[in-house]
Amino acid sequence: MRPVVTGVATAGAAILAWGEWMNWRWSRALVGDGGGGAEGVVVLGYRNPQATANFVNRWRVRAGLRSVTADGAAGTRVIFSGGATTSNGAAEAQLMADYAKSVLGFDGAVILEEESRSTWENITNVIPLLEDVDRIKIVSQPAHALKARAYLRRQRPDLAERLVRADDYHLGEWLFAKPLLALYGLVTLRGLTADERKTSPGGV
Known part of the structure; x- marks a missing residue:
């Protein structure tokens, strides 16, 4: 019995480690070192039919706010997209902004x-809001954020050169969900090229 338990525990640990590694890797793809003050x-929003921000959107807001660097706070704008x-509900962007301000007390530029x-539309519609910033951070679950960065690279490669890491990956966060997120990510990222999946030197 003990070898069976040990084998199950080892397999479980391996699955969790794989989920961590895949999400870690995706969080560091298509980003650079950045520079300058404006950020x-x-x-990115997640489907939200209810009247307040759901669990996923609340987490994305928190990850977005912790991605605001202390030295760039004065020149930072947080863009909620969704x-x-x-047909009669509030926009995801509005629900996330309400949560950031009323619950988390964020008083920066929004x-x-x-x-x-869609993710493609997210990128298309935020491009005019990013023309004058020096650093761009895209916040979501790592696979989704990578997909969005790849879309920015396709639509505006000049702006994609300004991409830097967001603080949307933490070791152990979403631990038990990460294997499932990794599996889902493998499906959603099938359209990306090998070059778009490559971990960037600046993301290490």
Whole structure:
């Protein structure tokens, strides 16, 4: 019995380690070292049919706010991006902004992008809001954020050169969900090229 238990525990640990590694790797792909003072932190919304920010969007807001660097805070704008899930509901961007301000007490510069209904549209619609920033951080679960960075690279390679790491990966955070997120990420990232998946030197 003991070897069976040991084998199960070893397999479980290996699965958790794999989930951590995949998310760690994705969080460091297509980013550089950055520079300059002005910073744009783009927080991508998740489908949210209810009247307040759901669990996923609340986490993304927290990850977005912790991605604001102390030395760049004065020149940082946080951009919440996401349209309404239902025809009579509030936009994801508005729900996230409300949570950031009323619950987390964030009083920095906030911009809402409330029209997007896909990741491609998220990037298309935030590009005009990023033209004058020096550093760009895209916040979501690591696989989704990588997909968005790849889309920025396809749409505006000049702006993609300003991409830097967001603080949306922490060791042990979402520990038991990370293997599932990794599996889902492998599916959603199938359209990316090998070059787009490559971990960037500046992301280490």
